[in-house]
Amino acid sequence: xxTTAESRDTRVPxxxxxxxxGSGKTTLLNRILTEHxxxxxxxxxxEFGEVGxxxxxxxxxxxxxxxxxxxxxxxxxxxxxxxxxxxxxxxREKFDHILIETTGLADPAPVAQTFFMDDEIAAQLRLDAxxxxxxxxxVLQHLDEVKPEGVENEAVEQIAFADRVVLNKTDLADExxxxxxxxxxxxxxxxxxxxxxxxxxIDLQQVLDVGAFDLERVLADDPSFLxxxxxxxxxxxxxVGIDLPGELDEDKLNPWLGTxxxxxGVDIFRSKGILAIAGAPKQYxxxxxxxxxxxxxxxxxxxxxxxxxxxxxxxxxxxxxxxxRGFAACLATAGAVA
Amino acid sequence: MSTAVEAPTxxxxxxxxxxxxxxxxxxxxxxxxxxxxxxxxxxxxxxETGSLELPGGSLSVQLxxxxxxxxxxxxxxxxxxxxxxxxxxVRESGAWSAAAAWADxxxxxxxxxxxALVLDTDGEELWRTDPAxxxxxxxxxxxQGRRLAVAAYGAVHGHERHTPKPVVTYPYVGxxxxxxxxxxxxxxxxxxxxxxxxxxxxxxxGDLTMSGYPEKISRLAFDDSGFWLAADGxxxxxxxxxxxxxxxxxxxxxLRCHETITALAWRPGAGGQLASGGxxxxxxxxxxxxGRAQQRLRPARELTGDGxxxxxLAWAGPHLLIAAYRxxxxxxxxxxxxxAL
Numbered sequence: 001x002x003t004t005a006e007s008r009d010t011r012v013p014x015x016x017x018x019x020x021x022g023s024g025k026t027t028l029l030n031r032i033l034t035e036h037x038x039x040x041x042x043x044x045x046x047e048f049g050e051v052g053x054x055x056x057x058x059x060x061x062x063x064x065x066x067x068x069x070x071x072x073x074x075x076x077x078x079x080x081x082x083x084x085x086x087x088x089x090x091x092r093e094k095f096d097h098i099l100i101e102t103t104g105l106a107d108p109a110p111v112a113q114t115f116f117m118d119d120e121i122a123a124q125l126r127l128d129a130x131x132x133x134x135x136x137x138x139v140l141q142h143l144d145e146v147k148p149e150g151v152e153n154e155a156v157e158q159i160a161f162a163d164r165v166v167l168n169k170t171d172l173a174d175e176x177x178x179x180x181x182x183x184x185x186x187x188x189x190x191x192x193x194x195x196x197x198x199x200x201x202i203d204l205q206q207v208l209d210v211g212a213f214d215l216e217r218v219l220a221d222d223p224s225f226l227x228x229x230x231x232x233x234x235x236x237x238x239x240v241g242i243d244l245p246g247e248l249d250e251d252k253l254n255p256w257l258g259t260x261x262x263x264x265g266v267d268i269f270r271s272k273g274i275l276a277i278a279g280a281p282k283q284y285x286x287x288x289x290x291x292x293x294x295x296x297x298x299x300x301x302x303x304x305x306x307x308x309x310x311x312x313x314x315x316x317x318x319x320x321x322x323x324x325r326g327f328a329a330c331l332a333t334a335g336a337v338a
Numbered sequence: 339m340s341t342a343v344e345a346p347t348x349x350x351x352x353x354x355x356x357x358x359x360x361x362x363x364x365x366x367x368x369x370x371x372x373x374x375x376x377x378x379x380x381x382x383x384x385x386e387t388g389s390l391e392l393p394g395g396s397l398s399v400q401l402x403x404x405x406x407x408x409x410x411x412x413x414x415x416x417x418x419x420x421x422x423x424x425x426x427x428v429r430e431s432g433a434w435s436a437a438a439a440w441a442d443x444x445x446x447x448x449x450x451x452x453x454a455l456v457l458d459t460d461g462e463e464l465w466r467t468d469p470a471x472x473x474x475x476x477x478x479x480x481x482q483g484r485r486l487a488v489a490a491y492g493a494v495h496g497h498e499r500h501t502p503k504p505v506v507t508y509p510y511v512g513x514x515x516x517x518x519x520x521x522x523x524x525x526x527x528x529x530x531x532x533x534x535x536x537x538x539x540x541x542x543x544g545d546l547t548m549s550g551y552p553e554k555i556s557r558l559a560f561d562d563s564g565f566w567l568a569a570d571g572x573x574x575x576x577x578x579x580x581x582x583x584x585x586x587x588x589x590x591x592x593l594r595c596h597e598t599i600t601a602l603a604w605r606p607g608a609g610g611q612l613a614s615g616g617x618x619x620x621x622x623x624x625x626x627x628x629g630r631a632q633q634r635l636r637p638a639r640e641l642t643g644d645g646x647x648x649x650x651l652a653w654a655g656p657h658l659l660i661a662a663y664r665x666x667x668x669x670x671x672x673x674x675x676x677x678a679l
Contacts, residue, residue, distance in 0.1 A: 064472045066491055066513040067531040077474055077531070079491060079513050083434070087397060087413055090372040090649075092356040092666075118531075119553045123598075127401075324669070 011126040013209050014085075014098045016105040016111050018158045019133030020142055021104040027201035028133060029101060035204060039096040043155045044084055046103045057095070059084055063103065067108050068117060074112040074266045074290045077117050089124050093197050097208060098125065105154050108132075108161035109269065109290055115213070116292040129212035132162035133200070136173040136181050143184060156237045159188045160314050161289075162213035164195060171198045190239035215285040215296055237269075240320045242327050245308040247278040249332040256330050257293070260323075265291030267318070273311025276301065276330040345623075345641050345671040348658060349384030352378050357662035359398045362654035364405030366421075367670075369650075369662050370396040376410045380421070381654040384670060390426040392417045397436055407459045411435035416448050418432040418461045427461040427616055440477050441483030449474035454488045454500070468502040470495065476517040480526070480540070489514035489528055494538075508538045508545070515556045522564035525580055530554025537567055537585065546586050548578070557599065563608040566627055570599040574634070575614055577626045589632035595622040595640065601651040603659070613659050615648025621661050621671075623679040638679040641671055 019025050033041060042057040044146075064079035081100065088098070102111060108130055115127040143156035159165060165185050170178055172277055195202050253275070261268065271288040286295030301307060313323060350585040355371025362368075367379045373397045378388035394414025401408050415431040415437065416594040433451030440446045441456070445464065448455045452469035454477055470490035478487045485505070491513050495504035511606040513531035520526075528536045534549040535558065538573035538593035551571035558569050565581040578585040596616025601618065610627030629635055640665045654660055659671045673679060 062473075064491065066472070067511055067532075069512050069534070075514075077532070082513075083436070083475075084413070084472070087372065087395065089356050090356060091665075092373065120556075133485070306624060323499070 013128035023133040024200040077114040129163040252330040268315035276307035347669040357649040360650040360652040362652040363401035366405040370399035400438040409438035439477040518558040520564035561604040603651040619643035
């Protein structure tokens with residue numbers, strides 16, 4: 001028996017696999033299930049009966065999206081997942097990992113929000129990462145597809161929400177297309193890790209148990225999140241990264257962030273950041289999905305470490321200038337430096 | 339001040355599954371496990387009198403009022419069991435069956451996907467409802483078994499026999515997780531995913547919402563008088579007064595013992611006595627209607643548990659409290675005094 005000073009998160013990690021039909025989700029699932037990793041895995045499938053492996057528990061689900069009456073207009077959860085995960089956690093057999101395979105047309109937001117909104121689930125399970133598979137040769141046509149007013153382009157959303165994008169079937173695309181797809185993916189989600197693959201053959205450590213929703217690891221694995229991406233005029237879904245030295249006035253930050261998420265939360269798919277709050281010895285780490293935000297104080301600022309703020313918003317019609325200006329106004333020294 | 343007398347353990351058995359649901363009727367107790375094991379026990383001794391397996395696991399078990407039959411429901415379907423010869427009818431429908439409710443000894447309603455089915459004791463379908471907006475989450479009979487209340491996303495619907503369309507709809511946007519109908523026939527209540535209790539007056543469908551709970555409400559129970567409703571949704575159990583004009587504008591009593599409530603069961607009778615179970619393995623007994631509104635109460639007694647979470651509680655008559663623990667132990671505690679706990 002070992003004891004560690006830090007309390008380890010013993011909750012079961014959950015990976016969400018998204019991607020269009022034909023992107024290779026089933027191939028990846030089969031690969032995960034048949035590889036000898038020694039893990040006991042439960043799979044919740046939204047696409048009926050494609051996977052059947054003796055060793056794993058496979059459950060079918062039909063997407064049920066529920067609105068929540070909490071004043072947050074975009075806040076929806078997945079009722080099917082709440083009940084299936086609830087029943088799963090009551091079993092004696094313990095799973096090392098849970099995989100949720102969504103349909104090609106699924107909106108990842110309700111899936112992610114379920115882990116923020118349901119306490120029973122949040123107590124026992126943690127959302128590890130959203131992994132989006134794309135068919136390299138065909139993804140651009142999905143991303144470029146013009147949808148009627150008010151209808152989401154699911155392919156864009158799935159990229160915007162992703163913590164990992166698996167660029168599958170690179171053997172069926174030429175170099176130019178691959179480069180174009182990578183630039184396009186990064187234009188939407190600048191910090192996302194892109195994993196090229198053929199036949200969904202990837203190192204599972206790159207997609208399982210990566211802790212992308214772990215506040216301790218927010219941005220830690222996204223060193224490139226601020227890299228300025230090639231600007232695309234046609235891209236309505238983009239990332240805005242902000243990196244600003246200084247300390248924030250909590251009394252200015254809270255109303256700004258609160259108002260921003262309340263008024264623009266529908267368009268802000270994901271947000272995350274590490275902030276320096278004036279007077280706080282620890283870093284403030286947050287992570288959000290639409291209007292829902294989860295934040296806590298993380299590690300101590302080290303001696304001599306520059307107090308700075310790094311955050312990123314991924315969303316639709318983001319106004320970079322306005323976000324930068326609004327955030328800068330939250331600095332404790334705002335006005336003095338501006 | 340708690341009394342020092344420990345409730346005598348009348349019997350104590352183990353089942354080879356993680357219990358999720360208990361039902362006690364007449365001289366029988368049924369316990370259903372997450373992996374689908376259903377055991378029928380003699381309430382007096384805990385001896386097994388029957389058993390069945392529900393493929394795909396179980397979610398709920400309900401004995402008929404006369405203990406002549408049993409219905410078990412689960413993620414992949416449902417099963418019926420007959421006491422006289424142990425005959426079991428398993429229906430692997432592939433549809434999520436969250437709950438069963440007996441109208442009388444001859445008819446049972448079973449949630450099946452987005453519909454409710456009403457079956458006879460042989461499992462023959464008598465009638466079924468039209469699909470609800472989502473998978474059905476709970477069922478309750480009203481009007482002495484003449485009307486079936488069906489909870490799903492967005493509304494509770496009232497159905498009468500052989501009419502697939504609802505005869506009455508109680509709408510409220512939200513996911514209704516648990517249903518309770520007052521034995522007085524005056525109130526219908528749903529516990530909601532959005533951390534509220536929604537209440538309708540049956541007479542005129544006038545409604546009100548009790549919000550402000552920190553967590554979703556998944557357990558609701560009226561006592562035998564129909565004057566008191568107990569609910570989870572917070573570390574404190576809330577007990578609302580439904581006598582007179584109902585709870586509008588009133589404050590509940592708060593019962594403080596558990597961090598996370600996992601079971602609620604009113605003692606039969608109108609004495610306002612409640613048993614509750616927690617995730618930490620504690621079972622508490624309460625004079626739940628003592629004191630004043632808004633008062634925080636302490637348990638009359640805490641029972642020695644098994645160290646693992648309480649999965650379910652049920653009273654087999656007023657003198658025997660059955661507790662099922664997550665580790666498979668099922669224990670019967672004697673509560674000999676009629677008036678006291």
